[in-house]
Amino acid sequence: MKLFKVKGNSMHPVLRDNDLVVVRETAPELLRKGNILVYHRDEKGEYLIHRLVKKGDGDILYLRGDGYNLSSELTRTGAVMGKAIGFVRDSRYEPLNRRKELRSWFVSLLKECTKHVIRRASHVTGQ
Secondary structure, eight states, X not given: OEEEEOOSSTTTTTSOTTOEEEEEOOOGGGOXXXXXXXXXXXXXXXXXXXXXXXXXXXXXXXXXXXXXXXXXXXXXXXXXEEEEEEEEETTEEEEOOHHHHHHHXXXXXXXXXXXXXXXXXXXXXXX
16 A cells, blocks of 8 residues: 555545545556546656546546546556555545545536536526
8 A cells, every 4th residue: 555645636525635645556457437546647757646437448547636627637557556545634544435435426526517507507697
């Protein structure tokens, strides 16, 4: 297991800036939609922590942050360092099981849909 520090709020509300994510190496065939993954962004060693939204052909994965209306990012299974199994916030460990993983994904999707509806309603009414 390894620890990775969250940088930014792209995974808010489940993960926040400066949280520590506990990651376990996971075989590519065991990765499932909704898993929160840590993966290499580039050859410089930078990493991102985003959610798996879709498996593509071969070893292609589509990932996306929860916190903003971001487009999906493409990576390969070889860039994945592992799957989040928990996080540390305010010196407390919080495990991430499948139920919490999916609930947090649902909340983030609901939040984005609500923002979209509000923006659209504001545009229609001219506000």
